[in-house]
Amino acid sequence: SPSTHAGNDSLKRPVWLLSMDSEDFNAPPTTTASLASYFRRYGATSGSTDIDLVHFHSAGDIPAWESNWARSSLAQAKLALAAGLQPVVGLSFYTWNAAEFLALARQLKALLPGLLVIAGGPHVQQAEDYLGVEAIDLVFLGEAEASFQEFLDCASRDDWSQVEGLAYLADGKIVATPSRPRFTELDALPSPLDVLELTDAQGEPRYRSIAYETSRGCPFKCAFCEWGTGAIGSRMHQWSLERIRRDWETIVAAGIKDIWLADSNFGALKQDVDKARIIVNLKERYGLPLSFATSWSKKHSRQVQEIALLLHRNGLLPHYQLALQTLTPEALRLSNRQNMSSNEYRPIARRMSELGVPIAAEMIWGLPGDNLPDFERNLDGLLTSFPNINIFGYTLLPGTEFYQRREEYRIETVPVAGYGKAKGEYVVGCHTFDRDQGEEGYFLISAHILLVHGHIMPLTTRFLALLGGIPVSPLFRIILRDLLDAFQQDLPELDITDRMTVYEARDRIFLATLASRNLLYQVIGSALKRHLSNHSVNASNALSILQLDRALCPRRGGEQVFERQFNFDAAATHRALSSMKLPEMRPQNQTLRIRHPGGLGEILHVADGGCWLQGVIEEAPETASEIQYVAIA
Numbered sequence: 001s002p003s004t005h006a007g008n009d010s011l012k013r014p015v016w017l018l019s020m021d022s023e024d025f026n027a028p029p030t031t032t033a034s035l036a037s038y039f040r041r042y043g044a045t046s047g048s049t050d051i052d053l054v055h056f057h058s059a060g061d062i063p064a065w066e067s068n069w070a071r072s073s074l075a076q077a078k079l080a081l082a083a084g085l086q087p088v089v090g091l092s093f094y095t096w097n098a099a100e101f102l103a104l105a106r107q108l109k110a111l112l113p114g115l116l117v118i119a120g121g122p123h124v125q126q127a128e129d130y131l132g133v134e135a136i137d138l139v140f141l142g143e144a145e146a147s148f149q150e151f152l153d154c155a156s157r158d159d160w161s162q163v164e165g166l167a168y169l170a171d172g173k174i175v176a177t178p179s180r181p182r183f184t185e186l187d188a189l190p191s192p193l194d195v196l197e198l199t200d201a202q203g204e205p206r207y208r209s210i211a212y213e214t215s216r217g218c219p220f221k222c223a224f225c226e227w228g229t230g231a232i233g234s235r236m237h238q239w240s241l242e243r244i245r246r247d248w249e250t251i252v253a254a255g256i257k258d259i260w261l262a263d264s265n266f267g268a269l270k271q272d273v274d275k276a277r278i279i280v281n282l283k284e285r286y287g288l289p290l291s292f293a294t295s296w297s298k299k300h301s302r303q304v305q306e307i308a309l310l311l312h313r314n315g316l317l318p319h320y321q322l323a324l325q326t327l328t329p330e331a332l333r334l335s336n337r338q339n340m341s342s343n344e345y346r347p348i349a350r351r352m353s354e355l356g357v358p359i360a361a362e363m364i365w366g367l368p369g370d371n372l373p374d375f376e377r378n379l380d381g382l383l384t385s386f387p388n389i390n391i392f393g394y395t396l397l398p399g400t401e402f403y404q405r406r407e408e409y410r411i412e413t414v415p416v417a418g419y420g421k422a423k424g425e426y427v428v429g430c431h432t433f434d435r436d437q438g439e440e441g442y443f444l445i446s447a448h449i450l451l452v453h454g455h456i457m458p459l460t461t462r463f464l465a466l467l468g469g470i471p472v473s474p475l476f477r478i479i480l481r482d483l484l485d486a487f488q489q490d491l492p493e494l495d496i497t498d499r500m501t502v503y504e505a506r507d508r509i510f511l512a513t514l515a516s517r518n519l520l521y522q523v524i525g526s527a528l529k530r531h532l533s534n535h536s537v538n539a540s541n542a543l544s545i546l547q548l549d550r551a552l553c554p555r556r557g558g559e560q561v562f563e564r565q566f567n568f569d570a571a572a573t574h575r576a577l578s579s580m581k582l583p584e585m586r587p588q589n590q591t592l593r594i595r596h597p598g599g600l601g602e603i604l605h606v607a608d609g610g611c612w613l614q615g616v617i618e619e620a621p622e623t624a625s626e627i628q629y630v631a632i633a
Contacts, residue, residue, distance in 0.1 A: 141165045
């Protein structure tokens, strides 16, 4: 069962709080558990209320739960309703679960019209999109712990107007109560772990990962972002180290392997260094956690670099990501965002690469103010500095400034596949780029994920970027079009002319192309020679490095070790490119021994994870003799 009770089973007012994991992230429901924990401590009616935390790992879990609810809990809800105990279903909304939860709300209301359906979370902060439109009776605006407790303690609907942070219908009109001030003394909020069962009956962990927040608030006001239900542009506050240490001890004792921080700017607060040291100490004592991920401070100061290196040295850092998002001046201006200048982030990226830190840049295609030519030029520049770049298509989120100004910026969208009417929307046009550019940007993302993240030609890509004078981003799109033409028979149901469909099918394309490696690299080699010839560049070195890419790209089957011969110093070339340096490409006959984990199509099904199953050259790695921090203003 995906549910956890925060009370007993005697006749009480029944409350079900529903949440769902995002894709491939199996974690306990800390958001709804925070509500239940706060109510259990402060609620005047907590003794007469039974809160059931229902957490779905995926949408596929919902039908079975709904069937079971109709069979076993509906009668309980009707009995409570008849006894004057209002049954409540609460939905924790995010973009990834909105379609499913809206449908579920309608179905539950059909089973019991007297059921009260409430909603909170970032996706429903535009209450007018839901109240009177969907089967939702009340929306929580902003932080909800105290609002939820006061709401449940209301004697009747007449008292709702006295609770801050609510929106509901009265006489057919939306009533919004005054905003609730955000918490500043966070230790007053009890831990969600107080009401969560982290282990099963055998003492084994129920979850691999956990999302945990050590602070709330974000000082930035990015127009595309909704962080913490209204936390953007607010001062950051944090829990005490004692509370954090106690919770992390509990998490590690339960055997949970990965801790993912929900902080907006980790490393910005002085206490963040101490938090990192706590994590390192836990791993030294217990071997857990295995990884510690976060959203980093937008100002990558010496302290932030120190934390990243500390975590990296102790094998805890899955990635160190610089959230640049865009470098186009007009897009930066409209996004209310000031990034590090190129003179500041480039030395940080290069130094971290030299030290083996998995540094990455994060970019968003489709922000108002951007355009594809500028975006591609910026991407080409980043390819010279960052070994990893993550490009996301811009999803227009409710509650953001851009959502409010969508008409002003003439924002054009298409529904996010899989979300139905969840109001998850890909931006494909606005006042600074048309629909054709918008969709071509998604085609670029598809090509980049396939060729670089899929580890099909990352070294060749980096070589061309460092060489300079050759537009690399357009080459991605050229290669993908050639591959779609060459593999059309292997993708019979895919409309290769529909760029948004190609974007959604990128993992199918990845597996299909790697199933015929000879054809894959033949097509890439041909496109590469043609592109370089058009720019008067000799293709011999790039084609040599493409051979190295082919030797290292993910493979099917089990683990295997083999040798490959090259007519250049492939090992030195690999070391140089891994450190973001242009290799000398010395001619020599060299044989490399390469160990491959295998697993393509069995363990690995998505292009985004290609680097995890890349081949490894079996040779002693070079280590840096000295760590230097890059000073930034």
